[in-house]
Every structure is written in structure tokens, then in C-alpha cells.
Amino acid sequence: MPNINRSVGGTPSPNTKPKITALGLSVVIALYLAHALPLYFYNVALPAILRHQGVDLRWIGMLSLLYIPWVFKFFWAPLIDRYYVKKLGKRKTWLLFTQVALVIGILALALTQFSYGIVVFVVIGLWISSFAATQDIAIDGYTVEAFAESEYRLGSMAQSIGIALGSMLGGAAILWLYQYYAWQFALIGLAAMTFLTMMAVFFIHEPFADKAIATQPPSLRQAFKRPEILSALTLILCYRLVEAPAMAMLNPMLIDQQWSLAQIGVLMSVVGAGVGLLAAVTTTLLLKKIQATQLLIWTGWCRTLLYALIGVSIVLGWFNQGQLLLGMYVVAMLAIRYIAMTSLYAFFMQCCSKQQAGTDFTLLVCFELLIYFIGGTVSGFLAQSLGYGHFYLLLAVASVISIVFSQRIVMKSKVFDHSPSS
Template sequence: MDMQNLNTQRATRQISALSLAVIIVLYLAHALPLYFYNVALPAILRHQGVDLRWIGMLSLLYIPWAFKFLWAPLIDRLYIKKLGKRKTWLLFTQVALVLGVLALAFTQFSYGLVVFVVIGLWISSFAATQDIAIDGYTVETFSASDYRLGSMAQSIGVALGSMLGGAATLWLYQYYGWESALVCLALMTALTMFAVFYIQENTNEQTNIAKQAPSLVRAFKRPEILSALALILCYRVVEAPAMAMLNPMLIDQKWTLAQIGLLMSVIGAGVGLLAAVSAAFLLKKIQATQLLIWVGWCRTALYGVIGAAIILGWLNQWHLLLGGFVIVMLAIRYVAMTSLYAYFMQSSSKEQAGTDFTILVCFELLVYFIGGATSGFLAKSLGYGNFYVVLAVASVVSVLLSQYIIARHQKTQQKLLNQEI
């Protein structure tokens, strides 16, 4: 009997390891082309002499990610039963992504930037749709106690996508040219498709879920979603301006594009991997909301130190000090995002996992975009030093408000639990 239990435990661990590996590869799949557009393509276009204002058009590619919640209920509702709820959309979108990257490989710079934007919108739209299915599958696959692992897998997949889709593809372009680099990217994207065939969906659970169809209205009626939206607004609005000014500040400190690429896409992604794993370990000991608060205070202290270092002229004396600050900021960000996404999973209903999770992610992106959009105006009027000091003060308010929202939601949940008992 003991031997049977041991074998069962081993099988469970193997299944969990497989599910974890599959989710990492799935998140990597759509991160590859996205980080090519986010990291590699701007540098390549600038190398080709394209005006910075036209390169800024690439920001249009984020539009599908901001509005993907509109079609998230359809992804939860429509699928081919023989394939499975999530496998249907994962296969369809993965094929579309590969075709998009291949189309990009055979696009010449002489065609004009509009062609790159149109193909990019194709890739971004299907990547956003695929993300709905992956998020839903992650929430459905893991138990509440293992959401930390699902969130860690997401962070690892995105970090690997940044390294391979961004830095590695840029290196391939530099030494082998445009077409070879993009064909290699398409091949990497195609290879990730094998992970789709290893996903393990509970078909019995799919047929026994809520009688009501997944919808946005159902999501916004849930107190868990409303509380999470309030937390996102308070917590993330301060972080966005701080992150948005990192690259301009590095440029102004005379860092080269190659150095920035190495710092952000290679070292930064490596730090992100370690931070995500560390966060998953910590989430085994404490709640996601508690870790968010701890990281929030670390973030506050870092902003204050950066502001002081700039005002006191330390960055002019020690050139690499800013690089150290960037690495610490990226580590804090990855821990925060791993914690936040674990909290998103806890707040999502398994009855419409893709819809609930997508609403939270879209709102998080919206807050992040708005916060980032204001950063340039603030930094220009205040100067980098005062800018980060102001963010440090704002972060104190942000963390205190976040603590209040979390405590209030926990009290509400406890009251509901007591009423049920």
C-alpha cells in the first residue's frame, strides 16, 4: 500500500512538472514574436535610418492587448469538442503566429513601415487571443495552492521570449541578415507548437461547468474582480512611469544601444528568471497579497535611492551604478508580477477562467500604459532626480492604499464565509 502511494505521488509530481513545462513553452510561444517587435525591430529600423516618429507607430501593436477582454468570453465559450476547449484556440492561433512571422521574413524594408505594422497587428491580435486561452488553461489546470507555479511559469516564458525573440533575433540579424533571422524566429515559434499536444484538459469538468455562458457582466458582478481592479489601479500606476524612463535615462547617461540591449534583454531577463523562481518559493510560505506589499515597500525604497543618487551626482561618478539600479528594479518587477498574476488566478472563476483573468490583465495593461504615457512629461519638468523622489512618495501612498484594499476585501470574504457557515 505504501509503495502504491509512493508511485501515485511520483506520477503526480511528473504530471505537475509536465504541466509546468508546457505552460512555460506556451507563454514563450507568443512572447517570441512580440518581443521581436518590442526589442529587436525598433533597433533594426533605426539601423535602417527610419525616423523615430515612424518607429513610434509600433506602439499601435498593443491595441489588441488592451481590448482582448472584449472577445475573451467567446474564447471561453466556442471551441471544437474533439480538440478540447483550450487546444482548439492554441493550435489555431499558433499556426497564425507562424504564418505571420514567415510573412515578415519575406517582407523587404522597401515595402514601407505600414506593411510591418499591418503584419505586426496580425501577430499581436493572434498572440493576444492565444494569451486568453493560455491564461484560462493555467487557471483551470492548477489548484489554488499551485497558482504560484503557474504565475512563475508565465514569468519564465516571457523572460525567455525576451531573450530569444529580442536579443537573440537581433544578434542573428546583425550577423546573418533579415530573412535568416526571421526564418529562425518562425522555426522557434513553430517548434513551440508541440507543447500544445501535451496539454491535459479535464473534458469532464468542461461539460459540468456553469450553465450560464461566460460573459463580461458575470465577471464584473464578482467582488473578487472588483477588488482586484482597485488593487491594480493603486499598485501599478506608480510603477509604470518608473519603468518607462529607464531606457531614456540610460541613453542620457551615454549607454550604447548594444549595452542597453544586453542589460535589458539578456541580464534583465536572466534576473527575471531567478526572481520568478524566488517569488514562487516565497508564495509557498506567504500569500500573494502579502508579498505584493513587501515588494511595494522595496520598490519605494529603490525609487528614493535612485532619486538621491541622481541629485547627488553619483551616476556621473560611477557609470555602472545605474545598471545596478536597473537590475534591482527588474528583479522587483518580476517578483511583483509573479505575485500579482498569482493573485489574478486566485480571483478568477474556473467557470470562465479566460474571461476573468483577461479582464484583470487588460486593466493592468491600461493602467500601465496611462502611467507610462505621463512619465515623459513629469521627467522633463522635474528632472530625473526629482522625478524618482516624487515616485517614491507616490509609492508610499500606493502601498498604503493597496494594504487598505486587501484588508477590506479579506474582511468582506470572511463575513461571507461566516454567513455560509
């Protein structure tokens, strides 16, 4: 099948280099913002709101059930690639359907009272989370299909920006609305923002939808047959397993260092979102000259150094002198995380087949989330037994091993030999 260049918000052209318009990038950012809003509401805002209402921490921990659809969404990803209403479009069908379902779910949550119990919150949350996860399949598929390979860095940047804005609006902004205007007003505000992002769906164009005709129906079996997918899964396991424990213990460490919930919210949601935006743009510029896998390796070495600095600082008691140094370390860790995420997602797009883009990308992301959950699960046990200082020093050593093996995976596999965009 001939390689046809495609542009976002325009028509495919076989002879000209695709031009990514401001409208095209804005559409993708808005789409990722749409699914990030409810995700970060449950991740950032709702735990704090429930705790403010005096809900037991063990019940708040049940909110982790809401991530189940995100881990297992690869099971129904082939269906999203395969079935759709042709008059609407391959991706627009699912984007409209899931967006309507999200607005309905959020409005239902707005009518829920705290006296109903945590189970009601979890049930409605599973509805919202399931449709947000399904929507993410369609968004990822659209991004891979709509961008030419030379422009994947821009697609990855749009994804990171959308997620960063989602963390700010779905987390910090909803907390602010709740504090000053109470529960229902905050949730209606979240529903309104979700509804407004739905307008982006009407600006997408899918002239490419019928170009990539699959010889076989999209399926997980087809994904696992491709060597680039298998190599990517190996790289995820090697690279991400070390990062998850470090991120999981950030908030508990801040609490134990006497940071208030308000300070943590500002640092992680507001400052973190700003850092994410800057890191995403910077990474996109770097990817014009550097392969995504190479930037990932360099970021890994920076990660290793930061873990070592955090461990030494804790062991030597430097954080006892004030909060500034720890805050700087957290900002640096968030920046490294966003650079790694943007690089990794650009690489994911390179590995995906346009014939089943949603399935391939979803499989990689779900495996990444699974690795994160495994790493996060063991983090508390390690930090409790070793203490934060030796915990991060151990992660620094593990990170060295991780990067060495990741580098070997990259060097041995030809599927990683993608030239940087020009």
C-alpha cells in the same frame, strides 16, 4: 459544485493532492514562451532594427499601435471561453489555430523588404499581435483551469519564466541573428522557434474542461458581478499606476547616461531575463509561506526605497562616477518588477472563476496594461519638467501613498484571505 483537484498533464483526482509534474510545468512555460516570442520581437528587436535601417523615430513610434489588441482583448475573451471544437478541446482548439496564424504572419514578415515602408510592418504586426493576444487568452484560461488553487504559485512562476525566456530569444537572440545573418534569416529563425513551441500544445490534457459547467455563458457581465474581480481591479489601479512611469523612463535615462544600444540590449534582455528567471523561482518559494497580496505589499516598499535611492543618486551626481551603480539599480528594479508580476498573477488566478477563467484573467491583465499605458504616457512629461532625479523622488512619495492604500484594500476585502500554499 464539489471542489475537484486537478493536475497538469494528468487526470483530475477528487481525493488526492494534485502533483505538478515537470512535463506539466514545461508545457505551460513553452506556451507562454510561444506568445512572448513575437511580442518581444516587436518590443525589443524591431525598433532597433528599423533604427539601424535609418527609419525615422516618429515612424518607429507607430509600433505602439501593435499593443492595441492586448489592451482590448477582453472584448473577445468570452468567445474564446465559449466556442471551441469539442474533439480538439476547449483550449487546444484556439492554441493550435492561433499558433498556425502566428507562424504564417512571421513568415510573411520575413518576406517583407524595408523598402515596402513602415505601414506594411504595422499591418503584418497587427495580424501577429492580434493572434498572440488571442492565444494569451487561451493560455491563461488553461493555466487557471489546470492548476489547483494551492499550486497557482507554480503556474505564475511558469508564466514569468516563459515571458523572461521570450524576452531573451525574441529580443536579444533575434537582434544577434539579424546582425550576423540579415533580416530574412532572423525572421525565419523566429518562425522556427514559434513553430517548435507549438509542439507543447499536443502535450496538454483537458480532463477538466467539461467539469466546470457554467450556469450562464461566459461574459464580462458575469465577471463584473463578482466582488473579487472588482477588488482586484481596485488593487491594480492603486498599485500599478506608480510603477509604470518608473519603468517607462528607464531606457531614456540609460541613453542620457551615455549607455550604448548594445549595452542596453544586454542589460534589459539578457541580464533582465536571467533576473526574471531567478526572481520567478524565488517568488514561488516565498509564496509557499506568504500570501500573494502580502508579498506584493512588501515588494512595494522595496520599490519605494529603490525609487528614492535612484532619485538621490541622480540629484547628487553619483551616476557620473561610472555606469556600475546605475546598472545595479536597473537590475534591482527588474527583480522587483518580476517579483511583483509573479505575485500579482498568482493572485489573479485566485480571483478567477474556472467557469470563465480566460475571460476573468484577461480582464484583469488588460486593465493592468491600461494602467501601465496611462502611467507611461504621463512619465515623459513629468521627467521632462522635473528632471530624472526629482521625477524618481516624486515617484517614491507616490509609491508610499500607493502602498498604504493597497494595504487598506487588502485588509478590508475578504476575497484576499487566501492562505499560502503548503
